[in-house]
Amino acid sequence: MERAHAVFAAERVALIELDRAIGDGDHGENMDRGMTAVAKRLAADAETSQETPTPAALLKTVATTVMANVGGAAGPLFGTAFLRAAKATDSVSAPDGELDGHAVATALEAALGGLQSRGKAEVGEKTMVDAWAPAAQAAREAAEAGGDATAVLAAAAHAAEEGADATVPMIATKGRASYLGPRSAGYRDPGAVSTVLLLRTATEAALELSAAAEAAAGEDAE
């Protein structure tokens, strides 16, 4: 999440510009504010507790922090997505809290379900669902092919990216961009772009974690 904070701080202006083109320019600011609040909260938690939170507990903290600090449409949508992912993760994670590929895919599917029940959007309406839906599907396929958590996240991030690109020619029928009608075509949906940023960041963090785990395992062997 520390990494997500840095990514959104860096991409804030690009997201604002994109949202300015087809929305009202608040999305980048909202995401930056949300990730800043999350990073602050996690740092405070880390100071008071020695234990590393489980992925489920971490996702829940992210969800409640986003819901308390981020308004706009992105706040309740990402908040609900994180909350559902937390609940799903809780029921599929191993006793030590570790996630395998299937668990990650289940969490992403739950996040998509949460988004759709809150935002009532379908694929093809130029919203973040256009990134989340292919991501969840690609994640499931990667998990069934035997991929570990990192491979599943990488597949999801890649599919989300393609999904976000596919929103370019779409005419929005949901959200602020829908007011523009045909004039909304020609831009990627800002929420879909944020989804890509989140998933890509999660993949990089997972890669780093598994590399660190391998290094630690190597040291143990010596």
Add this chain to the structure above:
Amino acid sequence: MKKLINDPRRVVADSARGFGLAHSGLVRVNEDPLYIVRAAGVTPGKVGLVSGGGSGHEPLHAGFVGPGMLDAAVPGAMFSSPPPMPILEATRAVDGGAGVVHLIKNYTGDVLNFEAAAELAEAEGIDTRSVLIADDVALEHAAGMTGRRGVAGALLVEKIAGAAAEAGEGLDTVARIARYVAGQVRSMGVALRAPTVPHAGRPSFDLGEDEVEIGIGIHGEPGRERVRLGTAAEITQRLIVPVISDLNLRNGEEALLLVNGMGGTPLSELYVLYAEARDLLDRRGIRVIRSLVGNFVTSLEMQGASISVLRMSETLTRLWDAPVDTVSLRSPLR
């Protein structure tokens, strides 16, 4: 960007602090989370009225907190709806035991956050009703679409629902009256120059020197068409004709006419529009019995205006004339 601010991220908080200091006899500002309530506190047994949404539309909504109108206003970040928690806390703060009505402008973010807050309030045993305000005729009605935005008509819904709540009506009646008013008001706006959101640092859209954007929203969103700047009479015609026809307002009916400034247009120009609108309604036999001209639902420093028409009835006229004492709207309103 030239603005009288300290820090783009602190504008809303700094402004709320000043608002509270300047009007301490009327309002109390709760800083964390941010919401504004009446200085006199909650009225036991009265239905509470809460509205809110992105900041940058001042005096909406905080300027309309007070006897005869809102009980609480919840400002979000600039042009961005507040999260559920501040809405929930404001709802708790104004519940006098008779329930709370949320007056919501129809924007995805506002609807989602108020919906989530209402769920949480209900779970705590606070009876809530939600009323959507969607008066902007610039957008067509279509199935599956987000629907029309709530714009300046929000002010009229807040005033009349506020009068009903103050008169002691129950939760369902106040919500029903608010929905009725929301159904009888239509609006349309024009922008001559876009606003600049402090944290974005540049105008929300670009307009040529001789261009205007017709059918804009109050968040600096582009409108439905871009045309050459004509005379005030031509602009008024473009704005008010869709309003009258969508309302299906007929010869002999009575109406309230609101000409609202977007923040960067002088009152003199708003009165020019008012005169044109009044002539146009007169020619169609529509009697304007109440009027309001000024900056009420703004879009930062956007240059432009909107015209709203509310179909009046005896009940609505009585509620409109009822006493009100807020920072930006005070009796008499005739």
